[in-house]
Every structure is written in structure tokens, then in C-alpha cells.
Amino acid sequence: MTQAIVLGAGISGLSVALELQAQGVDVKVLEASQRPGGAIGSIRHEGFLAELGPHTVAGSNAAVETFLHRTGLSERRLVANAESKRRFAVRDGRVFALPGNPMDLLKTEYLSGAAKLALLREPLAGPARDDVDESVTMFVKRRLGEEILEYGIDLMINGIWAGDPNRLSMRHAFRKVWGLESDYGSLIKGGIKKAKAAKEDPGPKFSKELFSFPEGNQELALKAAAMLDVEYDANVVALESGKKWSVKFTQGGKKRSLKADLVVSALPGWVLADLPIDKMSTGFLHALNYPSLAVETFAFKREDVDHPIDGFGMLVPKVENRRILGALFTSSLFSGRAPDGYVTMAVFSGGLRDPQMSQMPRDARRKIVLAELADVLGVHGSPVWEYESYWEEAIPQYEVGHGRIVVEIEALERRHPGFFVSGNFRDAVSVPDLIASGTELGQRAAQYLD
Incomplete structure (x- = not known):
């Protein structure tokens, strides 16, 4: 019999579910879409690879190592190329290499x-005021x-x-x-x-090197989901509490319900805010701000880009008055992201800095992006392949007063035993931190059943 239900098969929900399963808990995951991973996803096309969301796993920790071991991904880890340690930024229209050590900092013209x-x-x-x-x-x-x-x-x-x-x-x-x-x-x-x-510290040391996988970060989600009982196209419409929790959802046009001893929500904050839950109010999550973001991956012939793009990527400060936020040099980050003789880059635009940019028609945005790449990086050829991922609600912003939201979440869990909240709107947004926080929550949820 199902003891735990996890709502959402993003990296947070998968981390929670894997830990619950490892603790001997019978767990089911309900995912509204047709695939696991949430913002994590990868597209492969004729030798090119594009990421829908996070492009790297930014270092390791104990929970990440456990996750990789459980999913059999430890040996598939693809460490970033050495040149990825080089970062670039734009100032006065020029691209500068950012200082990587104190000596470089003293010498930099940036x-x-x-x-x-x-x-x-x-x-x-002087210090800040505590209050x-x-x-x-x-x-x-x-x-x-x-x-x-x-x-x-x-x-x-x-x-x-x-x-x-x-x-x-x-x-x-x-x-x-x-x-x-x-x-x-x-x-x-x-x-x-x-x-x-x-x-x-005599304790275990974990690598801070960036890594991914040969077929992209989607491997994290696909491998984890394959080990779990995941139902897709499961749109949760209500929760009811009682001796057991009842989860009501629709799937394939049919109404269904499941009961369990505990429920973990790993839904996006904006979804959980509107979910009808018996005797519970989650409306405070409407205070979260989710700006939209466009991520456009372009592939060019190597000779059509003047800049060597020999690093992690390039970021553009707001004071430069440009429309793009920056670009990751994805074919320089990891091997296997582009065939020989080609380069790929992922360009970001929108966010709170320029919401109109991400919300404009794609053709208009594409024209602006390519013009700025031409101006800054010397791109003078047309893309040979491109892929866009658009996120209407992208990264939850931890704005001034975010602590009150965290306090409300903690109070919600105390008032409703057997209900737990995980996700990137709580206390972490990076992949390693989400795996760690999801694993910790899975341990806490398993203890609730003891």
C-alpha cells in the first residue's frame, strides 16, 4: 500500500522520493507533464545538444554523491573542460576575461x-543592523x-x-x-x-568542479524516475486530510484519487498557492515573484564567430544597456555538445531586468539577440541550428521579506502533520542544493512514519 505520495517529478521531488524509497517507504510520484525533471531537460539534434534549464551541476555534496550512486550515474559524470574556469563579462562594449585569482584582480582592466x-x-x-x-x-x-x-x-x-x-x-x-x-x-x-x-577538516571532501552528463542533465531526471513509481499526466486538483491524506487528480480525462500516510508537495510555488487543500491555506505563496525567462541555444560554424568563446560564458551588466543577460559557451563547457567545426551557445534574456524582452514575439527577440551577439562576440553567420525554451514562470525570487514565506511554510508543516513542502522557492535553487534539501526532507518525512 502506498505510504507516501510526492507531487511533482522535478529534481526536488525525485530527490525526496529516492530517499523515501531508500528508507523502505512505499512511495508514488505524481507528475503533471509527460516527462520527469521539471526545468531540467535536454534536446539532442544531429550532434548538437541544448539544455532547457540548468546547464551544469555546480559541484557536489554528500547528497549528490548518494543520488549519483543510487541512480548509477557516478561513472557517467562528465566534468567540465578546463577552459570553463575562464569567465567573461562586458564593459564599455568590450569583452573582458574576469580575474580568477587575487593577482589577476590586481592586474585586470575590467x-x-x-x-x-x-x-x-x-x-x-561596518556591520548591518540585525533587524x-x-x-x-x-x-x-x-x-x-x-x-x-x-x-x-x-x-x-x-x-x-x-x-x-x-x-x-x-x-x-x-x-x-x-x-x-x-x-x-x-x-x-x-x-x-x-x-x-x-x-x-578531516571529513570527506567533495569536488567543486562543474559537471553534467554525455546526454545532458536530463540523465539525472530520467535515471531517477526509472527507479521510482511515477505516474505522468497526473494533474493534482485537491488534497484532503483525515486519518490518511487523499490526493485527487485527473489523468487522461478521468478523475482519480489515492490515499497515503503522508504527502510531499514538490510543486512550483505558484501551483501550490492555488491548490485546494482541506483546512489549509497556501495563498501566502502568491507573494513569490516568478519572472519569465527565454533561453535560446544557437549553433554556428566555428569560423562564423570571431571570439574564441574559450570559457564558461559571458555576462552582461545592466549598466551596459543591452537586452541579453549573458550567454553560456556550451560547446566549450563540455565535450559532445557540438560536432567538430561548430560551436554552440545558450543566450538568456528577460528576467526582472527586462521582462518585455522575454515576453515579445520570438522572431523579434531572436533578431535582437543575434544583433547583440554580432556586436559583442563578432558573430557574422546565420545559425545552422537553434532551439528555444521559454519559461513563463522561471526562477522564484528570494526578495526582501522572503524569510516570512519560509516561516509560513514551516508553520504550515507543523499545523498539518504528514504534509511536507519541498521546492526551489523554499531555501535553494541550484541543482546540488535542491538534491541536498530534497534528501533531507525525505529523511524527515520517513521519520514521521516511524
Whole structure:
């Protein structure tokens, strides 16, 4: 008999379900679409590969290693090429290689002398008030100055959140960086002390190298789902509590229901916010902001791109007044993403910085994107292949006040025993962190059944 039902077969739901299964729990996963993975998906076409969402798994942790072992993916791990450590950014219309170490930082022309001095003065900056949930803008200006915000941190926001530094909460959107100040009083001092402590820690060490798989990140979802009892085209319409939880859903035009001792929601926040649940209100999740995002993968002949695109990718600060957020040089990241003689890149646009860009007709957006690639990277040929993925609700923004949403989720779980909430709107958005948080929640849910 089904003991647990997981709603959603994205990476969070799959991680929860795998852990429950490993704990001996009879678990079923209900997925509304026709495939597992949520935002994770890959398209292969005549030697080219495009990712629908995340292009890399950004390092490992204990939960990731367990996930890979359980799914048999450990030996299929494809580590990023060495040149992926090189990152680029645009300033004054030029593409600069970003500094990769302190010596490069001193020599780079990307930042002014004043910005470099501001970095050196960072340990002298005063602390924040404990009762203030600072925006990223407030935090960075206070500790590092405006130029670092505009030409440094803004790049991170583009690459991770496609968000707005004036709205993102430093405490929640960049929790580890925020912790350096709260724990050590300085980002630089904290970084040095944490690096030293990690080196001296006798515990297991996990690689920070980026990786993926020969057929893309979809392998994560496909392998995990193949090990689980997953029902697709299962659109959940209501939950009811009682001695057991009852999940009502439609599938193939028919109404169905299942009962279980516990339910884990790994649905997107905007879906859970509107789901009718007996004696429960999830409307507070409407406070989450999900901007739209367009991801366009282009393949070009190598000779049609002037820039060597020999790195991870290129990010574009807002102050450059361009429409694209950045581009990943996907054929440089991993082998097997393009045939010999060709290159691929994934270009991002939209987000909170330019919502009109992602929402305009595809042909109009494509024209703008290709024009900017021509201007910045010297692309002068037509794409030989292209693929677009459009996300109407992309990355949930951890904005100022996000802590109240987390508190509400925790209170919801306490008031309704046997109901658990997982997902990228709670406390993590990267693939490794989602696997870790999903695994931890699976352990917590299994303990509930004991």
C-alpha cells in the first residue's frame, strides 16, 4: 500500500522520493507533464545538444554523491573542460576575461583602481543592523561600493537569479556570502578562515568542479524516475486530510484519487498557492515573484564567430544597456555538445531586468539577440541550428521579506502533520542544493512514519 505520495517529478521531488524509497517507504510520484525533471531537460539534434534549464551541476555534496550512486550515474559524470574556469563579462562594449585569482584582480582592466581599493577596504566596513533584511544593493554598496555592485555582483545576479539587486534579499539569495559577514564580520576575513577550516577538516571532501552528463542533465531526471513509481499526466486538483491524506487528480480525462500516510508537495510555488487543500491555506505563496525567462541555444560554424568563446560564458551588466543577460559557451563547457567545426551557445534574456524582452514575439527577440551577439562576440553567420525554451514562470525570487514565506511554510508543516513542502522557492535553487534539501526532507518525512 502506498505510504507516501510526492507531487511533482522535478529534481526536488525525485530527490525526496529516492530517499523515501531508500528508507523502505512505499512511495508514488505524481507528475503533471509527460516527462520527469521539471526545468531540467535536454534536446539532442544531429550532434548538437541544448539544455532547457540548468546547464551544469555546480559541484557536489554528500547528497549528490548518494543520488549519483543510487541512480548509477557516478561513472557517467562528465566534468567540465578546463577552459570553463575562464569567465567573461562586458564593459564599455568590450569583452573582458574576469580575474580568477587575487593577482589577476590586481592586474585586470575590467575594474577601476577605485573599485580595487574598495575591495581592499572591505574588512573595515561596518556591520548591518540585525533587524534589517538588506537588499543585495544595500549590502554590496555598504561593504564594497557601487562599481563592484554594477560590474561584479550584478553579474552573479544575472547568472543565478535573472533578478533585481534592489529587490533580492542578501540574507536569502546569497546566504553563504551573507554568512561571512554575520559570522566573521568581513567577507574577505570570512572567506580566508572558511577556506582554512575546510582544508583542515578531516571529513570527506567533495569536488567543486562543474559537471553534467554525455546526454545532458536530463540523465539525472530520467535515471531517477526509472527507479521510482511515477505516474505522468497526473494533474493534482485537491488534497484532503483525515486519518490518511487523499490526493485527487485527473489523468487522461478521468478523475482519480489515492490515499497515503503522508504527502510531499514538490510543486512550483505558484501551483501550490492555488491548490485546494482541506483546512489549509497556501495563498501566502502568491507573494513569490516568478519572472519569465527565454533561453535560446544557437549553433554556428566555428569560423562564423570571431571570439574564441574559450570559457564558461559571458555576462552582461545592466549598466551596459543591452537586452541579453549573458550567454553560456556550451560547446566549450563540455565535450559532445557540438560536432567538430561548430560551436554552440545558450543566450538568456528577460528576467526582472527586462521582462518585455522575454515576453515579445520570438522572431523579434531572436533578431535582437543575434544583433547583440554580432556586436559583442563578432558573430557574422546565420545559425545552422537553434532551439528555444521559454519559461513563463522561471526562477522564484528570494526578495526582501522572503524569510516570512519560509516561516509560513514551516508553520504550515507543523499545523498539518504528514504534509511536507519541498521546492526551489523554499531555501535553494541550484541543482546540488535542491538534491541536498530534497534528501533531507525525505529523511524527515520517513521519520514521521516511524
